[in-house]
Structures are given as structure tokens and as C-alpha cells.
Amino acid sequence: MADRDAARRGRGGRGSGGRLALVNAGAVVTGPPPGAPGPVRFPTREHLGIRHGVGIGVEDGRVALIASDDEVGEWFHAGVPDELVDCGGRLITPGLVDAHTHAVFGAPRLDDHARRARGETYQAIAAAGGGILQTVADFRGRGEEELLLLARGRLAWLGALGTTTVEIKSGYGLSLEHELKALRVIAALGAQGPLRVVATFLGGHELPPEYRGGARSREAYVRLIVEEMLPAVAGAGLASFCDVFCEPGAFSLEETAAILGAARERGLGLKLHADELDPSGGAELAARLGAASADHLGAISPRGIEALAASETAAVLLPGTLLFLGAAHQAPARALVDAGAVVAVASDFNPGSSPSGNLPLMMALAVSQARLQPEEAFVAATANAAYALRLDGGAGRLRAGESADLVVWNCREVRELAYWYGMPLAWRTYAAGRPCHALEPGISSPG
């Protein structure tokens, strides 16, 4: 029993030594073919790697083989059989990769939502005690265990919606003590599994209240990030990336460059919340710094589009955020793809601007609101999202020998993932071979 519990705790995959076989799939989507491990520019159906008549064998948390159902059946019975799943004609894909969330927080911000519906502005909502600083005050008042418990429940939602890898940012602590608390919670989520977790330090999310209008200045807060937070975060190995909310009213281009320059010296990858509401040059800065991604981009300029297209920096689009905020526009997804940028789609799951971690819903919005093709939206939530996190090891793709992160969907073809918007489409989710979700309702479409 103790062994079994230990096996379930770590992201160690199927610890029993038993074999899992998935057969009778309608199609298996493996992602871009071997030999093309990088990002996908100009995605087409060819990049999906759609295979028919094949099943998948899983052992020790990894994909052991992708082969004909007969071969998978033989392999299954030649070892210690654990579970044989008849997929009943359903679609199998790599687990989805959510490359941008703020999933560790306490209370929801229900008042912000109601106030926006009354037409109140961002500034008015913040002045009334809402906005990011409300979540910061709430976060500082909660203990690590409680935040972990809340976040575990929320990640279970994501697993049930087909996500197997999730990036999570700090940024509701805004002090050394509370940013480290956030990052420890994120580390614990990754250690417990089953989802793969990537941690991002976002000390530059907002100016904390104690640095506003008093003796302590904004320069002092940027210094605190650079001189105290970053050394502590990097020293403890608590983050892979450093992000900054680069936006007039949050952090300027100069402040962002100072923070990210220091982060790079500490060995962290770079990310930016860029050009969300105003075209301030955040995308160009991201490209110039060689950031892993520039995220949001609702107000990116034509020069910003060119700069990203010519760079290795992924454009991470968050269509749920603009929708939930009631904005009339979306990021220029079509122009970004057509210019040759690496485009990913993520949820931005957070209590203020996007209280949803439903990535298939975001894919549907990317199609209906931002004019991506369904195949482009799929690549954006798998291979390109993994690239935005600079992950290999099977994230966003299915490969023999790599982590068995996969979803069996209650539908038959890949375009349906961005079609049945908001519906509970994931039938079974496996992260590193561990089942993290199972749903019973029948399949969506006739065979």
C-alpha cells in the first residue's frame, strides 16, 4: 500500500510495472513528425501526424509503442497487463499544454465581474478595492497548505478538460516572503503530479501597495525584484522563467528590460505580458531579448508582428481573457500566423481576467474570435505551447520513449476539439501514464 501511494504521489507514471493499452481509437494524432522537433510555423493538417488503425502501449509512464492494434494487443499480453482500454472509435491526442496561467490564488473576484457588467472601468474597479491588488491582499493572508489545496482542486479541473502540462506564474505575493510562498506551492503541485508543472516567477506583476505613494518608490520595488527576489528564486531553483507585466500602468519597457536582463543572468528563461491593452513595444522588446514568449498581444503593432515573426519568440494568445473582459477585439492571430510567427494559445487562468482553464474552449475562441483554423488552434495548444515553455520530453506530442501524456476525447476527429465549445470533451486523461480523469458519457459524433 505504501509503495502504491508513493507511486501515485510522484510524476513517476504507472508505478505498478503494469502495462496500459489503448486500442480501437478512431484516430491517433501524434503531432509533428520526428525530425521536426522545433516549433511549427504555418501549421497545416500535415503537421498533426494523424494515424488510423493504431493503438498505444504505455509502461512506466512512457509511451512504449504506437503500432497496429494487433501489435499493441500482443505487447500488452506479453508483459504484466494492467488495463486494456477500448476507445470505441474515439480520438487520441497528446495532452494539451497550457502555457500561461496564474492558477495559484485564493478567492475569486466576483465583484470585479459584476462591476464590469455595470460599465465600470479598470481604474474604477481597482479604486473600489478590486483588481490584482485585491487578490494580492487575499493571497498574503492565506497559508501555503490552504493555497496548495485550492490549487490542487483547480488543476484537477484542468486535467478533466484535457490539459496535462501547465505553466503557473507567481505574482500575487509581490514580496520576497509571499512570492517564495507562491513558488513553493507551484513546486509542490509539480512534485505531487499528475500534471507536469512549469514555474514562472512574476514578481513584476503589479506595484505592491507598500510601494505606492509613500516613501518607497517604484524604483525601489524593481531593485527589490532584481537584488533580492531573483537571487532567492533562482538560488532555490524555484522557477524556469521570469515574466513581467509590461504595460503602461504596470511596468515600463525600461523596467521590464532591467528585470528580465537580471533574470537572464540568473539563468532563467524570459516571458513578457506584452501589448495587452496598449501597443507599447512589448513584442519588439521580447524579440530583442530572445524571450521564450510574448503573451497577450491584443494591441500588438505591425512592427511587433514583424519582430515576432522574425524571431524565435512564441506569440502566446489568450482569447478567453479579452472575451471575459468584454473587449470588442482579439489579438491579430491570423496576421501573426501568416507572417510566420510561432503561435500558441493558452487560458491565462486567473481570478480577474480569465477564470477558466478550459483549453479546448480557448481553441474554439481562437477559431471563432481570432480566425485561426481548427488545425492551427490544435498545434497552438500542443506543440507550439510546449515550445513556448521550451519543453521537450513529449509535451505536446506523442512519441515512443517519451512521457505518456495523452487524452482520449469524446469525439472522432481533431477539428471537433475547437468546435464543441465549453463541452466536457475529455473522456480519459493520462499524465505520465497516470489516469487523472475519466468521464462516462458517450461519443459526440456518429461513426
Ligand code: NIG
Ligand atoms: O494576464 N495582465 C495581467 N495579469 C493577468 C490578470 C491577473 C488578474 O487580474 O488577477 C492577466 O490577464
Ligand code: FE
Ligand atoms: Fe497573464
